Amino acid sequence: MAIKRIKTDGYGNATEQYKEPKAKPKLYTEPVKIRDYRLNRERYFWNKYPEQRAEIEEGVKEMKQNWETQDKRG
Numbered sequence: 001m002a003i004k005r006i007k008t009d010g011y012g013n014a015t016e017q018y019k020e021p022k023a024k025p026k027l028y029t030e031p032v033k034i035r036d037y038r039l040n041r042e043r044y045f046w047n048k049y050p051e052q053r054a055e056i057e058e059g060v061k062e063m064k065q066n067w068e069t070q071d072k073r074g
Contacts, residue, residue: 029070038063 007015039060046056 027070027073029073030067035063035067 004018006018009015042056042060042063046053049056
């Protein structure tokens with residue numbers, strides 16, 4: 001790592017506080033347990049309400065696309 005120069009007042013007293021660089025926070029990835037729960041819930045509604053199957057299938061496709069992007073990031 002490069003040497004950090006801290007500005008002083010000429011007598012060795014720092015005029016600015018040194019801030020250490022922070023690590024980037026980890027991006028959120030949905031746990032597998034929650035993913036399975038959401039899919040099972042959608043399966044239940046898919047069986048219970050056949051008239052809404054098209055909407056449910058669209059929602060599941062969106063969920064899966066979001067999961068793919070989460071997996072690619074992390």
